[in-house]
Amino acid sequence: MGEFAIGQPVSRFEDPRLLRGGGRYVDDMSLPHMAFGHVVRSPHPHARILKIDTRRARQAPGVIAVLTGEDWLTSGFGDLPTATGKKKRDGSPMYRPKFPAMTVDKARYVGDPVAFVVANTALEAQDAAELVEVDYDPLPAITDTAHAHEDGAPQVYDDCANNICFVYQEGDKDKTDVAIAAADRVIKRRFVISRVTAATMETRGSIGHYDKAADRYTCYTTLQRALNFREELAETLRIPESKLRIVAGDIGGSFGMKSGVFNEVGLVLLGSKVTGRPVKWVATRSESFIADAHGRDNVTEAELALDKNGKFTGLRVRTLYNAGSYTQPGSDSGASSNVGTLAGVYMTPAVHVDVTGVLTNTNPMRPFRGNGRPEAAFVIERMVDIAADEIGMDPAELRRINMIPPSAMPFQTGLSFNYDCGEFEKVLDEALAMIDYKGFEARRAEARKRGKLRGIGMSYTIEKAAAPGYEGAEVRFDRTGSITLIAGSVTQGQGHETVFKQIVADRLGIHPDEIHYLQGDTDQVFLGEGTGGSRTSALGGSAVTSATEKVVDKARKIAAHMMQVDDVEYADGVFTSRKTNRSLSMKEVAKSATNPRNVPKDLEIGLNATAAYHTTRQNFPNGCHIVEVEIDEETGVATLDKYIVVDDVGVVLNPLLLKGQIVGGIAQGVGQMMMEEIRFDPDSGQILTGSFMDYAMPHAEIFPHIDIKSMPVPTKTNLLGVKGAGEAGCVGAIPAVANALVDALTHLGVRDVAMPATPERIWRVIEDAKRGQTA
Amino acid sequence: MLYDVQMTVNGQAVSGKVEARTLLAQFIREHLRLTGTHVGCDTTQCGCCVVHVDGVAMKSCTMLAVQAEGKAITTIEGLAAEDGTLHPMQQAFRDHHGLQCGFCTPGMVMMGVDIARRLPGADEKTVRHQLEGNICRCTGYQGIVEAIIDGSAKINAVRS
Numbered sequence: 001m002g003e004f005a006i007g008q009p010v011s012r013f014e015d016p017r018l019l020r021g022g023g024r025y026v027d028d029m030s031l032p033h034m035a036f037g038h039v040v041r042s043p044h045p046h047a048r049i050l051k052i053d054t055r056r057a058r059q060a061p062g063v064i065a066v067l068t069g070e071d072w073l074t075s076g077f078g079d080l081p082t083a084t085g086k087k088k089r090d091g092s093p094m095y096r097p098k099f100p101a102m103t104v105d106k107a108r109y110v111g112d113p114v115a116f117v118v119a120n121t122a123l124e125a126q127d128a129a130e131l132v133e134v135d136y137d138p139l140p141a142i143t144d145t146a147h148a149h150e151d152g153a154p155q156v157y158d159d160c161a162n163n164i165c166f167v168y169q170e171g172d173k174d175k176t177d178v179a180i181a182a183a184d185r186v187i188k189r190r191f192v193i194s195r196v197t198a199a200t201m202e203t204r205g206s207i208g209h210y211d212k213a214a215d216r217y218t219c220y221t222t223l224q225r226a227l228n229f230r231e232e233l234a235e236t237l238r239i240p241e242s243k244l245r246i247v248a249g250d251i252g253g254s255f256g257m258k259s260g261v262f263n264e265v266g267l268v269l270l271g272s273k274v275t276g277r278p279v280k281w282v283a284t285r286s287e288s289f290i291a292d293a294h295g296r297d298n299v300t301e302a303e304l305a306l307d308k309n310g311k312f313t314g315l316r317v318r319t320l321y322n323a324g325s326y327t328q329p330g331s332d333s334g335a336s337s338n339v340g341t342l343a344g345v346y347m348t349p350a351v352h353v354d355v356t357g358v359l360t361n362t363n364p365m366r367p368f369r370g371n372g373r374p375e376a377a378f379v380i381e382r383m384v385d386i387a388a389d390e391i392g393m394d395p396a397e398l399r400r401i402n403m404i405p406p407s408a409m410p411f412q413t414g415l416s417f418n419y420d421c422g423e424f425e426k427v428l429d430e431a432l433a434m435i436d437y438k439g440f441e442a443r444r445a446e447a448r449k450r451g452k453l454r455g456i457g458m459s460y461t462i463e464k465a466a467a468p469g470y471e472g473a474e475v476r477f478d479r480t481g482s483i484t485l486i487a488g489s490v491t492q493g494q495g496h497e498t499v500f501k502q503i504v505a506d507r508l509g510i511h512p513d514e515i516h517y518l519q520g521d522t523d524q525v526f527l528g529e530g531t532g533g534s535r536t537s538a539l540g541g542s543a544v545t546s547a548t549e550k551v552v553d554k555a556r557k558i559a560a561h562m563m564q565v566d567d568v569e570y571a572d573g574v575f576t577s578r579k580t581n582r583s584l585s586m587k588e589v590a591k592s593a594t595n596p597r598n599v600p601k602d603l604e605i606g607l608n609a610t611a612a613y614h615t616t617r618q619n620f621p622n623g624c625h626i627v628e629v630e631i632d633e634e635t636g637v638a639t640l641d642k643y644i645v646v647d648d649v650g651v652v653l654n655p656l657l658l659k660g661q662i663v664g665g666i667a668q669g670v671g672q673m674m675m676e677e678i679r680f681d682p683d684s685g686q687i688l689t690g691s692f693m694d695y696a697m698p699h700a701e702i703f704p705h706i707d708i709k710s711m712p713v714p715t716k717t718n719l720l721g722v723k724g725a726g727e728a729g730c731v732g733a734i735p736a737v738a739n740a741l742v743d744a745l746t747h748l749g750v751r752d753v754a755m756p757a758t759p760e761r762i763w764r765v766i767e768d769a770k771r772g773q774t775a
Numbered sequence: 776m777l778y779d780v781q782m783t784v785n786g787q788a789v790s791g792k793v794e795a796r797t798l799l800a801q802f803i804r805e806h807l808r809l810t811g812t813h814v815g816c817d818t819t820q821c822g823c824c825v826v827h828v829d830g831v832a833m834k835s836c837t838m839l840a841v842q843a844e845g846k847a848i849t850t851i852e853g854l855a856a857e858d859g860t861l862h863p864m865q866q867a868f869r870d871h872h873g874l875q876c877g878f879c880t881p882g883m884v885m886m887g888v889d890i891a892r893r894l895p896g897a898d899e900k901t902v903r904h905q906l907e908g909n910i911c912r913c914t915g916y917q918g919i920v921e922a923i924i925d926g927s928a929k930i931n932a933v934r935s
Contacts, residue, residue, distance in 0.1 A: 011869050018877030019865040021811020021851035025878065028810035123794070201815045201823060201878040201912050252813075252878030253912050285816035493876030493913045660872045660914060667915030692820035692910070700906040700916035705899070729915075 004505040004512055006720075009656035012498040013512055014491075024249040026205040029220055031278040034207070035064055037271050038125035039264060039281065040115035040132045041290060042107030045141035045361035045685030046154065049105060049114065049134060057117055057131040062124030064275045066132060067116045067267070069104035075270055077101070080261060081232045083327035086166035086336070086357070094166035097157055097359065099326040101236075101266040107136065108156060108325040109361050110687055111290030113263045118271045118279055141361040141685030145322040146192075146299045148358035156325060156359040165323045165357040168336040171415050176352035179314030183305030187387045193375045194755045195297035195322065195678040196671070197289065198368050199697060200492075202252020204292065205282035208268030212276065217269055218245040222252075223520070224259040224490055225530025230522045232261040232329065237269065248520030254492040255668070256367030257292055259532055260328045264291075289690040293331065294678050295368025297322035298355075298375055304383045310393055312348040312402050315414070317379060323357040324365040331365050332357055337533075338372030341463050341731070343413035344380040345424045345622060346402040351414030361685050367532065369668050369730045370463070377461040381735030385457070389746065395739070396432055399460050400425060417464060419620050421713050422648060428460060430711060431624035431646040443628070452630040454641070455744025459736040462622035465534035465724020466717075470614035472527025473543035475504065475551055477607045479594065481587035482514040488528010489540035490520045494726060495657045496536060500544045502654060503720075507548035509573010509586050527612050534724025537653055538619055542719040546611035555589045555607055561600045562592060619715045621723035623647030625666070625736035631744045636763025638674065638741060643706045645732065650715045650723035658725055663706050665729020671698040673737040677756050696756075745769065782843045784809070785853030793840045799833075800824045802840035803850055811851040811881045815910070822909030825882035825889075826850045832889035834908070851881035854888070863933070864888045867926030868919070875913035883909055883919055891927035899924065 004010050017023070042049075054066040079098050086094040102113045115132045119125035140154035147153055148163045156163050180186055206221040217237065223229045226246050234241040251258065264281050271279035283291055298321045305314035321335040339353045370377075384402075388395040403424045404411045411419045432438075440456045447454035472488040485504055489496050497517040505512050518524055531540070552570055559575035560568045563582045568575050576583040592598040593607040628642040645662060652658050675696035679688045689695040714721030734755070741753045741762070748769040754761060777792040784807060791806045803812050803826065814836055815823035824835045827849040835848075854862040861869065864887045874880040883906075890897060890905050897905065902923050903916070911919060 012872070012874075014877070015869040015874060016859075016861060016865075018874060018880055019851075019861060019868055019884065020855050020859070021809065021881055023811065023813075023877050023880075025810075025813070027814075028804075030808075123796070199912060201821065201876065201910065202813070203815070250877060252815075253876040255912075285818065285821070493874075495875070656872045660875060660918060663915035663917045664875060664913045665915075668912075691818050692816050693818050697820075697910050697912075699910065700903040700920060703903070703916055706915070706917060 004502050006502055006506050006653050008654065010498055010502055010654055011656065012495050013501055014495065014497045025202050025252050026207060026220055026222055026249055027282045029207060029249060031207060031209060034278040034280055035118050035120060035275055036122040036125045037268055037279050037281040038117045038129040039113045039267065040117065040129045042112040042114055043110060044107055044136050044138050045110050045143060046139040047107045047136035048139060049103065049107060050137055051135040052115060053133040054115065056133065057128045060128035060131055062120040063117060063128045064120065065118045065271065067270060067274060068114065069100055069102035071274065072101050072270060075273060076238060077266060077270065078236055078238050080236050080263065080266065081329050083329055083332040086168055086332060088164060089167040095160045097326055099328065101263045109363055110685065111363060116267045116271060118275055143360050143362050143680035143685050144682055145297055145320050145358065145360065148360050149320065149356060156361055160359060163359045165327065165359050166332065168355040169353065170339050171352035172350055173352045176314045176316050176350040179350040180303055180305045180316055183313050184308045185306045185391065187304045187383060187390055189302055189383060189386055191300045191379055191382065192754060193296050193298045193300065193378060194672065195294050196368065196676045197292055197294045197678055198255040198257035200253035200255065200257060203283040203285060203288045204258060204262065204264065206265045206268045207278055207280045208272040209278040210269060210272040216243050216245065218247065219265060219269060220247045220249065221265055222258045223248050224254050224492065224532050226490055226520050226522050226525060227488065227528055228530055229261055233265060236261065236266060246522045248490055251492040255369040256295065256371055256532060259330065260293060260366055286691050289695065290687055293364045293366035295334065295366060296375055300379050302379050302383050304387055306387060306391065310391055310398055310401055312346050314350040315342065315348050317342055317353045319355040321355050321357045322362065322365065323359050324362050325359065326364045328364060330367065334365065334367055334372040338464060339376055340413065340415040340417040341373045341376035342380050343415045343417060345404055345460050345462050347404055348414055353415065362680060369665060370727045371533065373463040373727055373731045374669060374734050377459065377463065377731045378735045378738065381459040381461060382738055385739045395458060396428065396437065400428060417620065420715055420717055422462065422620060422622050423713050424460060424622065427646050427648055427711050428624050430709065431626050431644060434644045434646060434707065434709060435626045435642060447630055453633055453744040454628060454630050455740045456626065456628050457736050457739025457743050458624060458626040459732045459739065460624045461732045462620050463727060463731050464618045465621050466538035467533050467535065467618050468616045469529050469535065469539060470612060471529060471539035471543040472525065472610065472612050473540065473547040474526060474610045475547045475608060477590040479591065481590040483510055484516045484518055486518045486524055487540055487544065488525050489531045489536045491531065494536065494661065496540065498657065499537065499541065499653050503541060503544045504548055507545065508551060526610060534726040537720065537722040538718040538724060539613060539615065541653065541722060543611050543613035545719045546613050547609045550609035550611060551607055554603065555586060557603060558593050558599055559584045559589050562598050615718060617717040619650065619717045619723040621647065621649040621725060621728045623728055623732055625732035627736045627740040629740040629744055631762060633766060636759035636766060638757060638762055640670065640702065640704050643704055645706065645708045646711055647708065647728060648711050648713045649725040649728060650712050651721035652710050652712060653720065653722060658710065659708050661725045662708050662729040665727060666706060666733040667698050667703065669730040669733025670737055673734045673755050673757060675756050675758060778841050780840050780844050782845060783847040785849060795841060797840045798836050799838040799840050799843050800835035803835060809850050809852050813878055813881060815878065820910060821879065822882040822886060823879050825885040827885060827889065832886050851884060854884065863929040864891065864926035867922040867929065871918045871922040871925060873914065873918040873922035879909065879911045883911065887923040887926055890923055891930045895927060895931040897927065
């Protein structure tokens with residue numbers, strides 16, 4: 001299957017359907033007799049709920065039911081699942097706030113659900129929601145990460161002292177303290193990593209359907225991990241998982257945000273149970289800003305110790321992480337799972353990280369593309385540039401002299417990551433050549449003549465992908481020899497269908513047109529954790545590969561039996577016996593395999609195979625981004641002029657799709673660094689960026705053409721040699737752009753530009769620098 | 776109160792009864808069940824809902840259904856040939872990996888066709904500027920921009 005083989009730039013099999021308008025997103029689905037829900041949300045960041053009066057709403061046209069937290073409790077359903085496993089500094093368990101689907105006593109963020117209106121139409125539900133009268137007693141609120149733990153800060157929960165939810169530490173504290181105390185030079189900086197939101201183009205949505213006769217619930221929804229979702233939701237509803245079916249249609253982007261079980265999923269099921277009708281809820285965009293989980297949001301202090309030659313001897317990092325108002329399983333992982341990224345590609349022998357998670361009156365948090373990786377990469381890669389500036393060394397050279405050489409692999413960093421492979425210096429050199437690093441000063445001088453301040457910035461980042469876990473795949477032959485391929489992974493746009501079909505076509509010789517791809521339906525998928533953490537090509541791809549290997553092994557035996565030979569060879573979908581010159585195609589074997597006559601006695605009939613692939617070893621994609629920016633001194637407007645990436649994401653399954661992942665990730669990183677920010681008013685606690693008019697999304701116009709080159713160093717940690725690619729672009733972009741912006745302004749005395757580096761912020765740092773007030 | 780509306784959608788005469796506040800996007804999606812036109816925001820920023828009204832790109836969330844009375848509407852479903860063959864702009868989106876999740880895609884493709892009509896031969900910079908009313912969260916726009924340039928060249932080569 002040459003044109004579809006692994007490594008070919010195969011255009012996507014999912015595209016024709018999506019391009020013809022045939023996508024089936026949750027809001028495109030409609031069930032007979034369906035009703036519509038609208039969520040009544042708290043307008044206060046923190047308030048006691050004194051009374052909820054639903055009488056007027058109940059009498060409004062089209063209204064079928066108005067539900068509150070009391071109805072939820074009466075139904076027998078439980079609270080939503082919360083994060084667990086971490087500890088506080090004194091060793092006691094982390095604080096686990098209850099997470100009700102609709103809050104009864106207190107609202108804890110602007111957007112906290114307090115009632116749910118179900119009506120015949122979406123507009124009637126929306127109209128009636130305005131008639132629900134809630135008496136609030138507003139309380140002081142805290143939204144600010146830096147001050148939430150201070151004495152006297154408003155308490156999000158009365159029994160959670162100083163709002164401290166958990167403390168997470170990694171690395172060797174004593175060794176790091178010694179290294180820093182003994183260092184020739186210590187660079188110290190504070191960074192504020194802004195709060196952003198995934199802003200998927202498709203908002204979250206769900207349709208709940210309770211089948212009373214069968215006593216079974218079905219939920220059509222937006223998600224990343226169908227079986228995990230079912231497990232968590234079944235626990236919430238206090239029902240066996242077998243009584244719950246979760247179905248994901250097309251998902252319009254997620255980036256981590258849709259991975260949790262949210263309130264509204266429970267509300268549509270409660271609504272269906274109470275009204276006896278399917279109930280749909282889909283968020284409006286404005287609702288998404290107050291109802292979706294946000295990402296990032298931390299305040300970090302970092303100290304990097306160097307010896308007199310510029311070698312890093314220690315890194316100490318202290319972080320305050322905004323844990324939001326409620327926690328969910330995985331919502332705290334941005335504070336812990338990826339702090340290992342801080343060690344970077346460097347030999348630094350002693351590293352210690354200390355993260356304190358603080359609760360605030362803000363939206364819950366979820367992983368957002370990178371989930372701690374971009375935050376950590378930003379800190380280490382900014383610190384390297386700051387150190388280079390302070391000791392007067394070229395930032396590329398400072399990286400080079402500290403890099404882990406291939407000869408040191410496998411390499412245990414000062415934190416938790418153990419790198420299996422990587423050729424960092426080679427990738428760095430390629431990137432420097434690609435952008436003509438040596439010629440930069442001439443470009444800077446030329447720009448100056450045009451009145452522009454030109455800067456260059458780089459990052460060399462590494463992150464963990466495919467954390468230890470498992471994934472399932474199933475190859476189901478039908479009687480004509482075509483295939484249904486069922487995966488535990490769930491695409492939200494990455495292109496799983498294409499890559500998985502490529503693997504099957506490549507291994508089994510069945511044309512992709514004869515493969516039907518199925519995912520996201522818990523009544524169909526037998527196993528899998530789903531998608532997230534750049535895991536699908538490594539784990540999902542290996543599961544599909546493993547299933548095809550099982551098919552080939554069994555088909556080989558059946559072919560030998562059918563041809564009555566003992567010398568079967570297999571290549572490109574054909575079983576051949578050289579001795580007899582006979583051959584059988586995979587399809588012929590598959591068609592014959594359900595007839596017991598064609599199958600050896602010791603084998604079951606049929607050629608179907610399931611595979612459960614698991615690994616205990618993650619992989620480490622890495623790469624170098626170099627950016628050139630130009631800043632207009634008068635207006636502070638920064639323009640990205642050149643952007644190149646050289647990456648090592650292991651074996652490339654499909655270069656077209658890989659490029660899409662890297663460029664898409666870069667766009668989100670650039671967005672965070674240059675324009676996006678969820679901002680709360682510190683006094684009122686109100687969200688100030690509640691629509692696309694206030695929250696700046698990156699548009700086509702801000703990007704230059706991005707040039708990407710792959711230099712794969714295959715990993716042995718999975719069957720395909722692939723490393724994760726979904727998050728790499730975002731991870732590398734934020735520090736590279738930041739370093740370029742600072743470089744453009746360094747001659748003015750500027751040493752830092754806060755994110756997001758809006759024209760106003762850049763203009764202010766330029767003006768401050770001119771007045772001698774260096775940032 | 777409900778109002779009668781009649782218009783042509785993808786070549787077919789259609790009619791319906793709508794509230795005054797019913798948006799054209801809602802009429803297309805909910806009354807006609809043509810769900811390829813998407814709604815990604817409520818402030819006319821995202822462009823997921825772009826359709827053609829009398830041949831001109833329009834955000835269907837920014838027009839009332841009653842305002843479309845008597846007009847000819849083309850949605851994403853009306854672009855491909857009868858036999859399913861993709862329109863050159865749709866094909867270009869596939870060739871250049873101009874879509875990932877596919878949610879903004881119908882609006883992007885309809886906008887791309889409009890750019891090809893208004894600005895034949897538009898360069899990369901122009902195409903990027905022309906997309907200021909369309910947001911994509913997945914692709915970083917590179918594949919979209921390449922697709923519109925390529926699709927436009929193919930459309931205009933056929934025309935000339």
